[in-house]
Amino acid sequence: MAGGAPWRRLRGRRGECGVLDQVVAGVREGRGQVLVLRGEPGVGKSALVEYLVERASGCRVLRVLGVESEMELAFAGLHQLCVPLMGSLDRIPGPQRDALSVAFGLSAGAAPDRFLVGLAVLSLLAEAAEEQPLVCVVDDAQWLDRVSAQTLAFVARRLLAEGVALVFAARTPAPGAGGDPFAGLREIAVGGLRDDDARALLESVVPGRLDERIRDRVVAETRGNPLALLELTRGLSAAELAGGFGRPDARPLAGQIEQAYLQRIGALPAAAQRLLLAAAAEPVGDAPLLRRVAERLDLGADAAGAAEAAGLIEFGTRVRFHHPLVRSAAYRAADPAVRREVHRALAEATDPASDSDRRAWHRAHAAVEPDEALAGELARSAGRAQARGGIAAAAAFLRRAAELTPDPALRGTRAGAAAQAAFDAGSPDAALELLAAAQLGPLDEPQQARLARLRARVAFARRRGGEALPLLLDAAGRLARAGDASAREAYLDALGSAVFAGRLGGRTGGREVAGAARTAPPGALPARPTDLLLDGLAAWFLDGRAEGGPLLRSALGAFRPDAGGGSGDAMRWLWLTWLVAGELWDDEAWHWMTEQAVRSAREAGALNVLPLALGYRAALSVHAGEFDLAAALIDEADTIAEVTGHSPMAYPALLLTAWRGEDPRAAELIHGAARDATSWGEGRAIGLEHYLVAVLHNGLGRYRDALGHAELAVAHEDLAVHGFALAELVEAAARADAPERAAAALGRLEDHAGAAGTDWSLGMLARSRALLDDGPGAERHYREALARLERGRIAVHLARTHLVYGEWLRREGRRADARGHLRTAHELLRGFGAQAFAERARRELLATGETVRPRPADAGGAAREALTAQEGQIARLAADGLTNSEIGAELFISPRTVEWHLGKVFSKLDVKSRNRLRAALADA
Incomplete structure (x- = not known):
């Protein structure tokens, strides 16, 4: 290795080291830093982490190592990170402190708020950084338990004005892999070394002269992977290398590297191999625990020395493997019987009072035969994990509990509970696997029906239309025939699936499912909200809107x-x-x-x-x-x-895009989202797509285009689409000189809006009538529409009513009256950001002879700089009297970050205190 500048000690990593130096510099200046180092196994991520730690002089360094065997234990990674900081626990807000205490098993309580846990970790890190800049490094982040990974990614996205750095080293996800919690964070790809650096590194570890052709072949086959270059040549003679006999084979690179470690582990004495296995199975590097295990296994004092001498592991205050692949190699290489023996020793050496769940976990891995006592202990561990919010851990405990349960019926019940927990934890594939295991047991009809419903819900969660609908309907029917009370909720799921399947549901639509739902057992008395909702939807689909509307209003109220x-x-x-x-x-x-x-x-x-x-x-x-x-x-x-x-x-963002009307790709974006949804059978997306495009074209004044899309939208009565699309259809047809089509749509809207009976529906109906009327009748309808729409939370529809009223008044030659409504519409729509509709209002104003002045924000120069969305949220909360801590708790950021944002808000609004914020926001 070359000397000189620090980065030169890592050959070929000048760019990466420069970025890490910037991270350290930023955190020393009190600025939050986040970085993900991505790369394949052995590419040098851990070496870069060590470089960062070495460079972080003057900073406090906390380290976390993701461990594959701990991926199913909730909060395990967070526990590693936070244990050194627990002395500051009493300095963070009480609710956060309580949530973290429950998550770590320090106190009992209900399942902790996961956001409070995330905010507690953020507060704990921020508190530590007040005393000294804090650098947190997470190696092998891809093996963190899911909850810890999600929480740390949550914290990373909220670091701003804290002197905290979070650096993750993670493997590059496999193609098509989803659920990467670190996606979107700042990252650098750590690739193989360039050929000249790789050749130099190879020559530095090979004794004697290396044949150039062999050298180039090794470099090419390892793709410049530093660990492969270093490890695959270890133990080979110069003659073997010179002749090419030791060249890497065609296996995947991770397998090659692990194979090299397997060979080195296999050369160790049996006692050293067992000690490595124990260290691999014990994920937190607890040196005293490993010493107790070594005594129980009678491994002898030389075992640790032999493992260390082989360069595989370090035994200090904390046990650390030379590379994470050593851990996986040591564990996978062991004979299953030896592995069970080591887990048994780990269980016996683990304190049952302070760590009963990990003790049960080791006992479960040591077991061979079914054991009801152990299965019951695992089920209790699952209950404790679920109480801490560790649903994935609960699923893992229940899975193993089911495997160890001797009674077939109870085994099926536990497997079903594990499937439900896996589904709740967001692991549908695991849920389906466990459902298959549950169905092997002797189940009565209600149990089979409940499992069928869970299988259908998994299908619905993946694809809300299509294949889920017949499965949900079948499960609901089976539950109904068994007299199970959950049949009503199953039918409600099926009705919802029919709604989403929409026009792609085939012969099984809302009416068919509603008819079947009426065969369900009667609901409890007094009726639950879900019972009222089911009865209301059944009436809506079977008996019509007039009968179903009042029932649905009662259901919503419940x-x-x-x-x-x-x-x-x-x-x-x-x-x-x-x-x-x-x-x-x-x-x-x-x-x-x-x-x-x-x-x-x-x-x-x-x-x-x-x-x-x-x-x-x-x-x-x-x-x-x-x-x-x-x-x-x-x-x-x-x-x-x-x-x-x-x-x-996708829907909220597309709705916003349609109403803004300024993105030239808006129609394309909406169509693309609908195409994706319909590919898995969600037919409701077709109606939603055409409704949104109709809004877009009506805003742009392209009424013929809007008319075509609105008619396609109302071709099927999609719930919460059909009525809105009818209103767009009436306006588009009226403006496109298609009175017959407009009148037909108005007739349908009268039925729809009348059944709803709200100010919003009746206001939209009055506006639509006005568009097709003239003289005093039209004016009466416009005034009714304005009066009704002013009462709701639907300002964009009120503004559009001012627009169409003003347009009508101008055509009637009443320019002075028109200007008032058009001016109101223009100011409102431009203030909202509905640019296309605002431009429509501007053109109409110009036609009345009025000059439309640009508002100050459009004029540039002395205009105030606009607040960002987050600054606006913080400003509003501060104006309402919330403290920095309360705002931080509401928005899941630290009080210091709130203070940083408020400084920018004060500057942009030109105020010096919170007392002026409300007035300044109103002025803005």
């Missing part, structure tokens, strides 16, 4: 928190109640249900629901004209979906 509706039910059925509220044009229901869902999902840490709740809240914000807030909510939802590995929700 979900309200002030009516006793549980937050669990509200979150579980949000995807369906949102559509029902949209079908009823009930913006007030949209408001309280999304407010309740967002709050409940945050409190419960329900990451599978929170992005959906935020997305629907964003959609409501679009209708309310709060486009910046909608963008911020969409960004948060997408971030959470990215962290958790879920697909982002």
Whole structure:
């Protein structure tokens, strides 16, 4: 290795070392730093991590090592990171402290809010950084347990004004692999060395002269992988290398490197091999525990020395392998019987009082025969894991509990519970595997039906239309025939699936499922919200809107928190109640249900629901004209979906794009999203696509195009699409001089809006009537529309009503009256960011003879700089009187970051105190 500049000690890594130096410099200046080092095994990520640690003088360094055998134990990685900081636990807010204590098993309590856990880790790191810059390195991050990986990615996205660096070293994901929690973070790809550096490295470790052809072949076959170059030549003579007899074979590179380690491990004495195996099976590097295990296995004092002399492991205050592949090689190479013996020793050496779950885990790996006592202990560990929010860990414990359960019936029950836990944890493939195991046991008809329902729900979670619908309907029928009370909820799932399948559902549509649902056992008394929802939807599809509308309004009311509706039910059925509220044009229901869902999902840490709740809240914000807030909510939802590995929700962003009307690719984006959804049978996306494109074209004044898309949208009565599309159709047809088509659409809208009976629906109906009327009748309808729409949270529709009213007044020759409405429409629409509709209003104003002045923000020069979406959120919360800590808790950022943002807000709004924020925001 060359001397001189520090980066020269890592051959060929000048660029990577420069980036790491910038990370250290930034954290010393108090700026949060995040970096992901990506690369294949052996490419040098760990060496770069060591370089970073060496360069971080004056900083406190915390290290975490992802361990493959701990991937199913929730919070294991976070525990490694946070244990050195637990002395500061009492300095973070109480709710955060309690959540972290429960997560780490330090105290008992309900399942912790996952967001509070993330915020607690952020606060703990920020507190430590107040004393000294903090550098946290996570090696082998791809093997972190899911909860820890998600939480650390959550923290990484919120580092800004804290002197904290988070650096992850992770393998490059396999092609097509999903669910990468670190996707989107700043990263650099660590590739193989260039040929000249690789040749120099190879020659530095090979004794004697190396044949150039052999050297070039080795470099080519290892693709410049440093570890392969170093390890694959170890133990080979110069003659073998010179003749090419030791060249790497054609196996995958990771396998080659691991094979080299296997050979070195196999050359060790048996005692040293067993000690390596014990260290590999014990993931946290607990040296005292390993000493106790060595005594139990009677390994002798020379075992550790032999393993260290082979350059495979270091035994200090903490046990560290030379490379993560040594750990995997040591574990996989062991004979299964020896592996069980080592796990048994680890279990016996683990304190049952302080670490009962890990002790049970080791006992489970040591077991050969079914053992009900051990299976019961694992089931209890699963319960504790679930209470801590570790659903994936609970699934792992239940899986092994099922495998060790001697009674076939109980084994099937536990496998079914494991399948449910795996599904809840977002692992549908594991859930299906466990369902297959559960169905091998002796099950009665209700049990079989419940498993069938879970299988159908897995299919629905993956593909909301298509194949899920017949499975859900069959499961619901089986539960109904068995007299199981869950049949009603199963039919509700099936009805929801029929709604999403839409026009692609074939012969099985909403009417067919609703008819079957009426055969379900009667619901409990008093009726639950879900019972009312099922009865209302069945009536809506079978008996018509007039009969179903009142029942659905009662059902929505039953979900309200002030009516006793549980937050669990509200979150579980949000995807369906949102559509029902949209079908009823009930913006007030949209408001309280999304407010309740967002709050409940945050409190419960329900990451599978929170992005959906935020997305629907964003959609409501679009209708309310709060486009910046909608963008911020969409960004948060997408971030959470990215962290958790879920697909982002496309609808809110596309709705915002359609209403803004300024992206030349808007129609293409909407069509692409619909094409993706219909590929898996979600036919409702077809209606939604054409409705959104109709909005887009109506805004741009392309009424013929809008008419064509609106007619395609209403070709099927998609829930929460059909009514909105009818209103677009009436406007487009009226403007495109197609009165017959407009009148036909108005007739359908009268039936739809009348059944809903809300101010929103009746206001849109009045506006649509006005578009097809003239004289006093038209004016009366316009005034009614304005009066009704002013009462709701639907400012964009109110602004559009001012627009079409003003357009009508201008055509009537009443220019002075027209200017007032057109000016209102222009100011509102431009303020929202609805650029296409605002431009329509501007053109009409010009036609009345009025000069439209650009607002200050358009004029440049002395205009104030606009707030970002997050700055706007923080400013509004600060204006409402929240402290920095309270704002941080609300938005999941640290108080220091809140302070940093507020400094920018004060500068942009030219205020010096929070007392002026409300007025300044109103002025802006």
